[in-house]
Amino acid sequence: MIVAQRKPFAEIKEMLQGYNKVLNVGCGTCVSVCLTGGEKEVAVLNTELEMARRLDDDPIDIQGHTIERQCDREYLAELDSIIEEGKFDALMSMACGVGIQFLAERYPLIPTFPAVDTSGLAVNQTVGWYEERCRSCSQCVLGFTGGICPITMCAKRLLNGPCGGTNKGSCEISNDQPCAWFRIWERLSGQGRLDSIKKINTTRGWKDQAPRNLMQPGYKKPEKMVK
Amino acid sequence: MRLTYPTNIKILRVPCTGKVDVMYMLRCFQEGADGVYCVGCLEGNCHYNEGNLQCRERVNHIHDLLEEIGIEGDRVRMYNLSSGEGPTFAKFAQEMTEHILSLGPNPLKAKPRKVAAPA
Missing domain, CATH: 3.40.50.2300 (Response regulator)
Structure with missing residues (x-):
């Protein structure tokens, strides 16, 4: 939410x-x-x-x-x-x-x-504590990162990680901040899917981000609202 | 025991201090109360496990809200005792009354509320 x-x-x-x-x-x-x-x-x-x-x-x-x-x-x-x-x-x-x-x-x-x-966009961890999980970047990578979002959790938004700042599971910015790529590695390792992060991911089209519209298939803008 | 405690205290009973909402306390001050204190069970002895701890959090929150508004945050306090401690209840009532007397009246008392203009 x-x-x-x-x-x-x-x-x-x-x-x-x-x-x-x-x-x-x-x-x-x-x-x-x-x-x-x-x-x-x-x-x-x-x-x-x-x-x-x-x-x-x-x-x-x-x-x-x-x-x-x-x-x-x-x-x-x-x-x-x-x-x-x-x-x-x-x-x-x-x-x-x-x-x-x-x-x-x-x-x-x-x-x-x-x-x-x-x-x-966050999940409700407990009453009053909400943890961000999605930056709504429009190009979801969760399929090859084991369901963990590096765009949200990694301080550098790396698509090929971890960086040199990973520190026993934490990020260099804070011990309280988990290293996204450490978590991704753990998750994929448990699933036997480490191959999915061994290939190099290319850069992303950040310029395509804003302003975004979502028009679901089967729908169209009402005539009076088309500019 | 026939104990006495200051008569200017108005007691509002709730099933557990966990029921005390932020709005209850804020509204008291809005209506001109000079101070509000919550008396809950001893920490660790809540029948509902955490009601008194949640109340303490809310009291702390109200403290901050009052400071933001411009009223002394120390006009709200939290006390804990067991149900068998009548003398302690009277002592807390005395202590809180003396504390509020030292702070003086709620500054909002001297300022009437704006009445909404008739439609």
Whole structure:
């Protein structure tokens, strides 16, 4: 899932300086699961902001609403009436970067601010601990690396490793950081597939990365959205 | 035992301190409470294994949130005792009251909340 972490409170407060009526929009999907931008986190941030602004003698009327997903128009639509009636000076989003942009796009006349920093695609190791596993690079190598991603786990993103910095299973950047290529070697060795990393892998087309679109086979862009 | 403890303390009972949510504590301060303290079972003796440890984490978290907001983080504390320690409960109540008195009232008390403009 997509994981994010809340921006420092001082940064959020600074962004909202000068805005007195704000709607904080939470997202009920990925950022909710990673305990960053769901209904509860919206309530906590709103309470913090209300208290801090009151202390500064600059009170703010901040409201919160959490929708199922901010990356789907169908769910964003339920905000239309709330935003129209609320006459907000600004919107704040606790969704990932995708949701924030979609919210800003739907209400282009209202300034929209991010309350979180989106950090990547991660697995849930235990409650509150999320470990990045994918950089969504568009050219998956997991087939020959034994299901371990060197683009994510290797500090140098090596496709032919390990480098000289591998240190008894750890990376030279930190003892807490496993060496991706050591792990890959272990995994493939256990499967008797070491041959798959003995060939040299060529460089990758990083330039093809952005901006990316995904159009599934059997679907096409609606006529009115084709530029 | 007929012990006495300061009468300005309002007790909110929960089944386990693990039930105490960050919002419960934050809302107390938002509504003007001068201090909040959680009294949980002794560490290692939680009936639910880790409820009191989770509460301590949340108390620490609220400490940081209050500091960010501009209120003394030390207005929130965590205490531990066993259910048979009435005198200790009274002692903690006294200690917390004296501590909060030394800090003074919650600064938000003097600042009324903004009322949302009528639609």
